[in-house]
Amino acid sequence: MTGAPLFNRMALIGIGLIGSSLAQVARQRGLVNEISISTRSPATLQRAEELGLGDYYALDAAAAVEDADLVILCVPVGANEAVAKWIAPSLKKGAILSDAGSTKESVVEQVSPHVPDGVHFIPGHPIAGTEHSGPDAGFSTLFDQRWCILTPPDDVDQEALQKLKTFWESCGSDVDLMEPKHHDLVLAIVSHLPHLIAYNIVGTADDLATVTKSQVIKYSASGFRDFTRLAASDPTMWRDVCLNNKEAILEMLARFSEDLSAMQRAIRWGDGQMLFDLFTRTRSIRRSIIEAGQETDAPDFGRHVAGSPVSSND
Amino acid sequence: MTGAPLFNRMALIGIGLIGSSLAQVARQRGLVNEISISTRSPATLQRAEELGLGDYYALDAAAAVEDADLVILCVPVGANEAVAKWIAPSLKKGAILSDAGSTKESVVEQVSPHVPDGVHFIPGHPIAGTEHSGPDAGFSTLFDQRWCILTPPDDVDQEALQKLKTFWESCGSDVDLMEPKHHDLVLAIVSHLPHLIAYNIVGTADDLATVTKSQVIKYSASGFRDFTRLAASDPTMWRDVCLNNKEAILEMLARFSEDLSAMQRAIRWGDGQMLFDLFTRTRSIRRSIIEAGQETDAPDFGRHVAGSPVSSND
Numbered sequence: 001m002t003g004a005p006l007f008n009r010m011a012l013i014g015i016g017l018i019g020s021s022l023a024q025v026a027r028q029r030g031l032v033n034e035i036s037i038s039t040r041s042p043a044t045l046q047r048a049e050e051l052g053l054g055d056y057y058a059l060d061a062a063a064a065v066e067d068a069d070l071v072i073l074c075v076p077v078g079a080n081e082a083v084a085k086w087i088a089p090s091l092k093k094g095a096i097l098s099d100a101g102s103t104k105e106s107v108v109e110q111v112s113p114h115v116p117d118g119v120h121f122i123p124g125h126p127i128a129g130t131e132h133s134g135p136d137a138g139f140s141t142l143f144d145q146r147w148c149i150l151t152p153p154d155d156v157d158q159e160a161l162q163k164l165k166t167f168w169e170s171c172g173s174d175v176d177l178m179e180p181k182h183h184d185l186v187l188a189i190v191s192h193l194p195h196l197i198a199y200n201i202v203g204t205a206d207d208l209a210t211v212t213k214s215q216v217i218k219y220s221a222s223g224f225r226d227f228t229r230l231a232a233s234d235p236t237m238w239r240d241v242c243l244n245n246k247e248a249i250l251e252m253l254a255r256f257s258e259d260l261s262a263m264q265r266a267i268r269w270g271d272g273q274m275l276f277d278l279f280t281r282t283r284s285i286r287r288s289i290i291e292a293g294q295e296t297d298a299p300d301f302g303r304h305v306a307g308s309p310v311s312s313n314d
Numbered sequence: 315m316t317g318a319p320l321f322n323r324m325a326l327i328g329i330g331l332i333g334s335s336l337a338q339v340a341r342q343r344g345l346v347n348e349i350s351i352s353t354r355s356p357a358t359l360q361r362a363e364e365l366g367l368g369d370y371y372a373l374d375a376a377a378a379v380e381d382a383d384l385v386i387l388c389v390p391v392g393a394n395e396a397v398a399k400w401i402a403p404s405l406k407k408g409a410i411l412s413d414a415g416s417t418k419e420s421v422v423e424q425v426s427p428h429v430p431d432g433v434h435f436i437p438g439h440p441i442a443g444t445e446h447s448g449p450d451a452g453f454s455t456l457f458d459q460r461w462c463i464l465t466p467p468d469d470v471d472q473e474a475l476q477k478l479k480t481f482w483e484s485c486g487s488d489v490d491l492m493e494p495k496h497h498d499l500v501l502a503i504v505s506h507l508p509h510l511i512a513y514n515i516v517g518t519a520d521d522l523a524t525v526t527k528s529q530v531i532k533y534s535a536s537g538f539r540d541f542t543r544l545a546a547s548d549p550t551m552w553r554d555v556c557l558n559n560k561e562a563i564l565e566m567l568a569r570f571s572e573d574l575s576a577m578q579r580a581i582r583w584g585d586g587q588m589l590f591d592l593f594t595r596t597r598s599i600r601r602s603i604i605e606a607g608q609e610t611d612a613p614d615f616g617r618h619v620a621g622s623p624v625s626s627n628d
Contacts, residue, residue, distance in 0.1 A: 102536075127536045130613035131600075137613070147532055176532075186525050189518075191536035197515055198540075200577055201508065202596040204570045211500050217602045218461055218490075222441045222505035223544055225609045226512075228600035230537055235593035242581045242589050253578050256518045257571065263514055264567050267556045275556050279549035282516040286445075286542035288531045295539045299444035299451070301615035 006167050007096075009034040011068035013061050013083055015048045016234070017129055018100045019074035020138025023053040025171045028140045038064035048135045062090040070167065072124075073099035073111075078240035081110035093118040096160050100126055102187060102237070104151045104180035106244035112153075120160035123151045125183065126173060127191075133234040144172035145293060151180040188248035192241055193256060196249070198230035199238070320481050321410075323348040325382035327375050327397055329362045330548070331443055332414045333388035334452025337367040339485045342454045352378035362449045376404040384481065386438075387413035387425075392554035395424035407432040410474050414440055416501060416551070418465045418494035420558035426467075434474035439463045439497065440487060441505075447548040458486035459607060465494040502562035506555055507570060510563070512544035513552070 010032040012019040019037070026032045036056035039045050049057050058064040065071050065087045073080055080099060091097060097119055101107050107123050115121040128146040130137060148168040152161050165175045178186070205216045205224065216224060242249060266274040289295045296302050324346040326333040333351070340346045350370035353359050363371050372378040379385045379401045387394055394413060405411060411433050415421050421437050429435040442460040444451060462482040466475050479489045492500070519530050519538065530538060556563060580588040603609045610616050 127533050129536075132613045146535060149533075186529050186533060187536065189522060189525050190530055190533045190538040193518075194515060194537035194541055196577060197511060197574075198537075199593055199596050200574050201511055201570060202599055203592050204507075204566070204573045205503050206595065206599060207573070208503060208569070211503050213599070213602075215500050216504055217599070217606050217608065219441050219463075219500060219504045220603045220606075221460055221608050222443075222501065223508035223512075224504040225600075225603050226540055226544055227508055228596070228603055228609070229615060230540055231593075231596040232600040233593075235590050235597070238593050239586050239590045243584055243586055246581055246584075249581060250578065252518070253574070253581075255522070256515060257574065257578075259518045259521070260511075260514050260567070260571065263510060264564065264571075267560055267563055267567075270557055270560070272553050272557055276549050276553045278517050279513055279545075279547075279552050281520065282513050282542070282545040283549070285516055285520060285527070285531070286539075286546040288527075289534045289539050289542060292531050292534075294531065294535050295542070296617050299446045301543060301617055303610050303615050 005030055005033050006163060006170065007032045007069040009036060009068045010070045010072070011036045011038070011065045012054070012072055012074055013038050013064065013087070014074035014079075015039045015044060015053060015135045016074060017133050017137040017142075018126065019072075020048070020051070020053055020135040021128075021140065021142035022072060022074065022100075022138075022171070023048075024138055024140035025143060029170055031167060031170050032070070036064045036068060044135060051135055053135060053138075061086050065092075065095075066090050067092055069095055070164075071095060071097045073097075073101070075101075076234075076237045076240040077101040077103050077106060077244045078236075080107050081114075084111040084114040088114045088116055091116055091119045095119050096164055097121045098124045098150075098164060100124060102191065102241050103245040104149075104183040108151070108153075108180050120157050121153070122156060122161060122164050123180065124164070124168070125149045125151075125187070126168070126171075128173070131229050131232045133237070141172065143168070146173050147176055148173040149176050149178050149183055151178055151183055184245050184248045185251075188245060188252045192245060192249050193252045195230050195233060195238055196242070196253070197256070198227040201227050202231040319344055319347050320477060320484065321346045321383040323350060323382045324384045324386070325350045325352070325379045326368070326386055326388055327352050327378065327401070328388035328393075329353045329358060329367060329449045330388060331447050331451040331456075332440065333386075334362070334365070334367055334449040335442075335454065335456035336386060336388065336414075336452075336485070337362075338452055338454040339457060343484055345481060345484050346384070350378045350382060358449060365449055367449060367452075375400050379406075379409075380404050381406055383409055384478075385409060385411045387411075387415070390548075390551045390554040391415040391417050391420060391558045392550075394421050395428075398425040398428040402428045402430055405430055405433045409433050410478055411435045412438045412464075412478060414438060416505065416555050417559040418463075418497040422465070422467075422494050434471050435467070436470060436475060436478050437465045437494065438478070438482070439465075439501070440482070440485075442487070445543045445546040447551070455486065457482070460487050461490055462487040463490050463492050463497055465492055465497055498559050498562045499565075502559060502566045506559060506563050507566045509544050509547060509552055510556070510567070511570070512541040515541050516545040
């Protein structure tokens with residue numbers, strides 16, 4: 001995994017879970033010589049410095065990207081355009097500019113117009129993360145055996161693309177190439193809809209008058225708690241995702257609601273066969289995910305260890 | 315935890331995840347002298363015998379409950395009435411009859427009329443389980459630090475109630491008493507709705523033409539896979555839950571759908587503040603569940619261990 005560094009200087013704009021994990025894996029595997037870090041919050045920047053995540057720290061994003069060969073925007077997608085405008089004049093000729101945002105069409109629209117000639121803009125999205133956020137949440141193995149999707153423009157510089165691909169592979173990921181629009185559709189179903197549904201159900205439970213919050217908490221091992229993990233994700237990041245992948249998300253929400261109405265009707269009219277058939281076919285997809293190495297086979301996500309306080313559903 | 319056995323003979327009707335776990339914990343902690351097991355499938359009964367879960371095995375449920383001081387129905391709730399009719403004439407005077415079903419009003423309605431005088435019928439529901447089913451899925455610590463809800467009738471024999479309570483406490487659980495109707499409402503939100511939503515979203519993804527199933531599987535670590543655990547639960551059990559807790563489930567589904575429409579509208583009209591507020595308040599409920607000892611604090615349910623192939627979302 002080690003060898004000559006791929007880049008001399010990497011600049012990370014934003015140092016939350018993703019930025020912090022990138023800094024740690026790049027350092028640990030010798031992928032870059034120097035890391036410069038910028039974020040808009042002085043407290044977060046100070047924390048990044050305390051954690052020793054980089055070599056240079058700047059509140060001024062433009063200063064952070066000077067002389068960088070690789071710049072990765074690790075901010076909520078709603079902040080990309082402002083950051084792009086800010087750093088554009090300071091980007092080095094020949095540099096690769098990428099990002100880690102969960103939507104790609106919006107990033108292309110908002111960032112591309114500001115990218116100077118001679119800078120290679122190749123949007124990206126590592127399919128990795130946890131429900132925790134901030135620089136303390138990062139860890140160097142976050143990208144191991146995960147996918148990273150790149151959405152290069154048609155006229156991309158092949159050498160730059162190959163270099164960025166090698167970078168992500170060295171971070172532990174497999175790289176896929178995709179059209180931005182298709183990326184947004186895929187992510188709407190595998191990521192955005194699940195998060196929104198999780199936020200929604202936790203909100204519904206929180207609002208009930210007939211069942212107290214303490215009852216919801218006490219008996220949450222019966223299923224509810226699984227949803228609270230996604231619903232504990234970063235609110236700013238997810239607000240921005242909703243605002244920047246509106247069409248695909250609304251399309252998936254509409255389909256989900258249609259299907260939910262059909263299920264509701266089956267329950268109301270006692271159509272046990274319809275329910276049984278649906279509940280049966282959904283089993284196989286989990287099996288496939290486990291076989292693809294994207295999920296653990298242990299019951300309860302492996303939460304249940306003998307003597308451990310956590311487990312179960314029903 | 316050990317001492318004199320609480321019951322001489324325990325009969326388990328149904329030997330899936332719950333029955334098998336009860337057999338193992340009762341044996342291991344010396345809670346009963348003898349265990350008799352009955353289930354309608356010869357193959358399952360044979361497997362239970364191979365696993366050494368009991369002392370007596372019978373396809374005839376009536377034979378299994380003869381001489382039992384404690385009888386626990388561990389079958390899908392839709393089977394309770396037929397089983398109750400079957401075993402009623404063979405129940406011993408003074409025996410405690412209980413169950414482990416996820417709905418309680420239906421069980422009271424369907425079982426009570428068949429319970430002979432002198433038998434103490436006290437419905438129960440251990441809030442414990444995993445997505446796996448069958449006798450092989452059981453384990454002795456399943457009930458540790460979980461809640462068990464009992465819904466005794468108003469004129470319950472206090473001695474019998476106390477004995478059943480002690481049994482569940484010896485299995486590792488905390489016991490709560492509740493009205494059947496309220497139990498069904500609480501479980502509708504903490505368990506039934508989450509399972510139905512999970513089944514539904516996995517079904518929606520499975521039906522898409524624009525995103526392939528292999529893409530859903532590859533990128534599932536971005537959120538989707540969390541839902542597949544609940545959606546891998548036992549289809550028969552969940553069909554029966556839907557058919558036997560119809561009113562409460564439809565009420566919770568209606569509230570969930572209303573809230574989802576409001577969220578959809580906020581996304582359509584770009585109401586970032588509404589989204590941010592919702593995404594913020596749902597965070598605290600997870601914190602409370604972790605503090606109540608009902609969930610792990612580790613990111614990603616602890617799935618992500620350095621070097622492990624499983625982790626992440628975003």
